[in-house]
Amino acid sequence: MDARFFTDIGRTRTRNEDAGGVFTNHTGQVLLLICDGMGGHNAGDVASRFVTARMKERFQEENFIEFGQSESWLKSNISDINRQLYNLAHQHDENHGMGTTLVAALIFDGRVIIANVGDSRAYFVNEREFRQVTNDHTFVNHLVMAGELTKEEAARHPQRNIITKVLGTDRRVHPDIFVYETKRYDRILLASDGLTDYVEEQFIHQVFNEEPGVEQLGSKLIQLALESDVHDNVSFVVGNLGGVH
Numbered sequence: 001m002d003a004r005f006f007t008d009i010g011r012t013r014t015r016n017e018d019a020g021g022v023f024t025n026h027t028g029q030v031l032l033l034i035c036d037g038m039g040g041h042n043a044g045d046v047a048s049r050f051v052t053a054r055m056k057e058r059f060q061e062e063n064f065i066e067f068g069q070s071e072s073w074l075k076s077n078i079s080d081i082n083r084q085l086y087n088l089a090h091q092h093d094e095n096h097g098m099g100t101t102l103v104a105a106l107i108f109d110g111r112v113i114i115a116n117v118g119d120s121r122a123y124f125v126n127e128r129e130f131r132q133v134t135n136d137h138t139f140v141n142h143l144v145m146a147g148e149l150t151k152e153e154a155a156r157h158p159q160r161n162i163i164t165k166v167l168g169t170d171r172r173v174h175p176d177i178f179v180y181e182t183k184r185y186d187r188i189l190l191a192s193d194g195l196t197d198y199v200e201e202q203f204i205h206q207v208f209n210e211e212p213g214v215e216q217l218g219s220k221l222i223q224l225a226l227e228s229d230v231h232d233n234v235s236f237v238v239g240n241l242g243g244v245h
Contacts, residue, residue, distance in 0.1 A: 001030045001107060001239055001240065001241075002214050002239065002240040003022045003030065003032060003188075003214065003237060003238065003239030003240065004022060004214050004215065004218055004237065004238060004239075005020050005021045005022055005034075005235070005236075005237050006218040006219075006221070006222055006234075006235065006236055006237070006238070007019075007020070007233065007234065007235040007236075008222050008225070008226065008233065008234045008235075009233055010194060010225075010226070010230045010231065010232055010233050010234055011226060011229065011230060011231070012230075012231045012232075013231075013232065013233055015045055016045065016233045016235075017036065017037030017038075017044035017045045017048055017233055018034070018035065018036050018037065018048060018192050018194065018233040018234075018235035019034075019035045019037070019045075019048040019049045019051070019052040019100075019235075020032075020033045020034040020035055020052055020190070020235055020236075020237060021033055021052060021056060021237075022237060022239070023055075023056045023059050023060055024060070025059050025060055025061075025062040025063065025064075025065070026060075026061075026062065026063045026064075027063055027064040029062075029064065029065060029106070029107065029108070030106075030107040030239075031055070031056075031059045031104060031105070031106055031107075032104065032105040032107070032188065032190050032237045032239055033052060033055055033056070033102070033103070033104045033105075033190070033237070034101075034102070034103050034104075034120045034190040034191065034192055034235055034236065034237055035047075035048035035049075035051050035052050035100045035101060035102050035120070035167075036048060036100060036101040036118065036119075036120050036192040036193065036194070036233070036235070037049075037098070037099070037100045038097075038098065038099040038100060038101075038163070038166060038168075043089075043094060043095045043098040044098060044099070044100065046088075046095060046098055047085060047089075047095075047098040047099055047100040047167070047168050048100040050081075050084075050085055050088065050100075051081055051085060051100050051102060051167055051168075054077075054081045054084065055077065055078075055081065055102075055104065058077050058081075065106070067108050067111065067113075070106050070108065070113045071113060071177050071179070073106075074104060074106060074113060074115040074175065074177065075115070075174075075175060075177065078102065078104075078115060078117070078167070078173070078175050079172070079173060079174075081167070082167045082168065082170075082171075082172070082173045083171060083172075085098075085099075085100075085167055085168040086168055086169070086170065086171050088168075089168055089169075097169070098168055099166035099167055099168035099169045100118070100166060100167050100168060101116075101117060101118025101119055101120040101163070101166055101167070101192070102115070102116065102117045102118060102120065102167055102175070103115070103116040103117075103118075103120040103121060103122050103134060103190050104116070104190075105122060105188060105190060105237075105239075107239075107241075110181055110182055110183060111179065111180065111181055111182060112124075112179075112180050112182055112188065112241075113177065113178070113179050114133055114134065114177070114178040114179075114180070115175040115176065115177055115178075116134040116135075116137075116175060116176050116178075117137065117165055117166060117167055117173055117175045117176070118136075118137050118163055118165060118166045118167075119136040119137060119138050119163055119193050120134075120190065120191065120192050120193065121133075121134050121136070121189075121190070121191050121193075121196055122134045122178075122188065122189070122190050123188070123189040123190075123191070124180065124182075124184070124185040124187075124188060124241075125185060125186060125187040125188070125189060125205065125208050126184060126185050126186045126187075127186070127209055129184075129185075130201055130202075130204065130205035130208070131185075132201075133178050133180065134176065134178065135176060137163060137164045137165035137166075137176075138161075138162060138163055138164060139162040139163075139164060140162070182241045185241055186240065186241055186242060187208060187238065187239060187240055187241055188237075188238075188239045188241055189204075189208075189236060189237070189238055189239075190236060190237040191235070191236035191237075192232075192233065192234065192235045192236065193232065194225065194230055194232035194233045194234035194235060195221065195225055195234050195235070195236050197232065198225055198228040198229070198230040198231075198232070198234075199221070199224050199225055199228050203224065204221065204224075207220050207221055207224060214238050214239070214240060217238055218236070218238050221234075221236065221238075222234060
C-alpha cells in the first residue's frame with residue numbers, strides 16, 4: 001500500500017505535539033495512525049509520541065490479524081495503552097493533565113477498520129466525494145448532532161476547541177469503531193485538526209483531485225495549511241486504496 005505520514009510544526013508553535021505513522025506487521029498488513037497531543041496542557045508531545053510508539057510496537061509484533069479480530073484488537077490495545085498513559089500522567093507532575101487524540105485505520109483486502117478518540121479525523125476520498133467517516137468528540141459537534149448548531153456555525157463557535165474525549169485523562173476510554181468497504185474510494189486521509197481547522201474540506205478535496213502522487217499530494221496540503229496562517233501543528237497520513245481492493 002502506498003501511504004505516507006506528513007507533519008509540520010506550523011507557523012506559531014514551538015514544538016510539534018503531533019505524532020503518527022504508517023506501520024506494517026509481519027504479514028504485510030498496514031496500520032495508519034495520527035495522534036494529536038493536547039495543546040495547552042503539559043507534555044502533549046509526550047502523550048502523542050507515547051501512544052504512537054506503543055501502537056507501532058504492538059502492531060509490528062503481530063502476525064496476520066483476521067478481519068473478525070480487528071475490532072477487538074483495536075479496542076483492547078487502545079484501552080490498554082490509554083491506561084498506561086493515564087498511569088504515566090499521574091506518576092510525574094510534569095506530565096499531569098497530558099492527553100492525546102487518536103485516529104487509526106487497519107487496512108484489509110477491500111475493507112478498512114477505523115478507530116477514533118478525540119477530534120482527529122478519517123476521510124474516504126474519490127473524485128466526487130470527500131467523506132468524513134469519524135465523528136469529532138467535541139462540545140460543538142455534540143450540539144451539531146443534537147441539531148442545535150449547523151456545521152458552519154460550529155466552525156466559528158468560541159468553544160469549538162473543547163474536546164470531550166481523549167486518551168490519557170481518564171482510566172477507561174472507549175473508541176468509536178467504523179468498518180467500511182474500500183471499493184467506492186481511491187484514497188484515505190487521517191488528519192489532525194491543524195489541517196481540517198484551517199483548510200476547508202472543498203480545497204483539500206481539490207488537491208486530492210489535482211495531485212496523483214502521494215508525495216506531491218502531501219507536500220501540497222502542507223503548503224496549503226501554511227498559507228492559511230495555521231496556528232497549530234499540521235499532521236496527516238495519506239494512503240492509496242487502489243492496491244487493497
